[in-house]
Amino acid sequence: MSIDWKAYDPNGFYDELISAPGISRPAAQTLTDYLRSLGDAEIHERKQAAEHAIMEMGISFTVYTEGGNIDRAWPFDIIPRIIPRTEWSRVEAGLRQRxxxxxxxxxxxxxxxxxxxxxxxxxxxxxQSRNFREQCRGIQPTHGVWAHICGSDLVRDADGSFYVLEDNLRVPSGVSYMLENRQVTKRVFPELFENYSIQPVDEYPSQLFDMLASLSPRPLDYPEVVVLTPGIYNSAYFEHAYLAQRMGAELVEGADLVVCDDDCVYMRTIDGLERVDVIYRRIDDLFLDPEAFSPESMLGVPGVMRAWRAGNVALVNAPGAGVADDKVVYAFVPKMIRYYLDEDPILPNVPTYLCMDDKEREHVLANLDQLVVKPANESGGYGMIIGPHATPTQLEEFAELIKRDPRNYIAQPTLKLSTSPTLCDGHLEPRHLDLRPFVLQGVRTDVTAGGLTRVALRKGSLVVNSSQGGGSKDTWIVDTDTRD
Structure with missing residues (x-):
């Protein structure tokens, strides 16, 4: 039995592949025709092949629980998401601007x-910003760039328009899964890559290294770049190790680095101390340097802020960049674009209510059952409430939280997030998704061709985070003039 696209109903949501039951979007026609030609057994075999590849490649993520940490295989759906290149060009320009x-x-x-x-x-x-760092005042980093790596989350509403949901500027994660999604999909559907002109993502590690190397305080052909990780128990450790390996950079922990009397950073090696030029840090600000921030931190490098301030090492992303990684600050980004660039935003924000504003807070509290409310600085889908899916008790509890600390909450309308066909228990069903493209900024700006598509695998759910039961898909940016 083959897939019957006439039986697939997006139920009024904008679907990435199907515009109406039985009708494919032009860029997805080759894919949907191909999937229709496969029988149930063949689709099951492809799904199993993906699962085996994920296990073989060791693609995992860590979930923190009360009983400890659990490593789980990366949840992956084999049906790719497709975006026409002509449409993506506007998104790319909007991300560069932003x-x-x-x-x-x-x-x-x-x-x-x-x-x-x-x-x-x-x-x-x-x-009242939690992420403003007084220790960073007066610093002018190379090229004036603080957030060298950004992962902005995008969503589509019912009309198919892209909106920016939030910006991740501290230590954005997920790019390794974008790269591995592509490798798994190539294994599962190699023939489709012959029939589509799919924009590559494989060059990201070299682009990342080039950007990092361009920040070196020393004019070397091959500066010493390291990836600073909190260690194997961090939920994103797979990504830290993966990117270090792909870039040919050293993966280090805080104890592997030392700042000497010359205010330079050195790496401990079997041959002695070796100077470090660039640190791609995957440690939060407050744990980065016990001299400057939390003195109890065992993860950071004492004196690394002194070395950075002296211009002897580059830190990526720069400490303090998280001041813009705040959902209240997010609401002002359109004004920032007009103020600094004298341009209208290419990509709009999702309409946002600031609970610190008296009138907007009254509106939020009166319509709590219809809105999504988020804390300003949480991530991973934690601490938020989706009004239409909440119980009266939950709504009452959240109203008290908002009244107690209005600066810490924003609210947004419940969007009709776009869907994409997803393999669920052997058949295709629409599931909601978002998209996290990655932007590199140094001496130049590079935007990934697509990004990490995250999927809410639970029926009706709008929460796409892997820690909350979400999964992922490969994302294809394609030329519409594909070959048959």
Whole structure:
């Protein structure tokens, strides 16, 4: 029995592959025709092949539980998501614009604070920021860039338009899964890569290394670049090791590095100390340097902030970049784009209510059962509430949280997130998804061709995070003039 696309119903949501029952979107026609030609046994074999590849390649993620940490195989759906290249060009331009403005904002906030003085950005929002680092004041990093790596989460609404849901600027994760998704899909559907002009993603590790190397304080052909990890128990350790290996960089922990009297960073090796030029750090600010931040930290490198301030080492992303990784600050990004670039935003924000504003808070509390409410600085889908899916008790508890700390909450309408055909118990069903493209900014800006598509595998769920039961798909940016 083959797939019957006439029986697949997106139920009024914008679907990435199917525009209506039985009708494929033009860019997806070759894919849907091919899937229809496969029988149930063949589809099952392809799914098993993907699962075996994931186990063989060791693709995993860690879930923190009360009883400890559990490593799980990466949840992957074999049906790719397709976006036409013509449509992606606009998204790419919007991401370049957005990250340029965000970096200008961060640099301004730690220096002149013009945007505050000109009353475009409220002083009280900055004053109550959890991620503003006083230790970063007056620093001017290379190229004026603080957030060298950004993963902005995008969603589509019912009309198919892309919106930015949030910006991840501290230690954005997930790019290794984007790369591995592509490798698994090539194993499962090698013939499809002959029939589609699919934009590659494989060059990301070399682009990442080139960007990191361009920040070196020493003019070397091959500067010493290291990836600083908290260690094997971190949920993203697979990614840390993966990227270090793909870049040919050393994977280090805090104890492997030392700052000497010359305010330079050195790596301990069997041949003695070796100077480090660039640190791609995957450790949060507060654990990075016990001299500058939390003195109890056993994960960081004492004195690394001194070395950075002296210009003897590059830190990526820069400490303090998280000041823009705040869902309240997110609401002001369109104003930042107009202020710094004198341009209209190419990619719109999702409409956002700030609970710190009295009138907007009244609206949120009166319509809590219809809105999505999020804390300003949580990630991974934690600490939020989806009004239409919440119980009266949960709504009441959240109302109290908002009243107690209004600066910490924003609210957004419940979007009709787009869907894509997903293999569920042997048959295809629509599942909601989002997209996290990755943007690199140094001397130039590079945007991945697509990104990490995350899928809410539970029926009706809008939560795509792997820690909350979500999965992932390969993302194809394709030329519409595909070969038959």
């Amino acid at each position: 990250l340029t403005a965000l970096n200008m904002f961060i640099n301004d906030i730690y220096n002149e604070q013009r945007i505050v003085k000109d009353k475009i950005f409220p002083a009280e929002v900055l004053a």
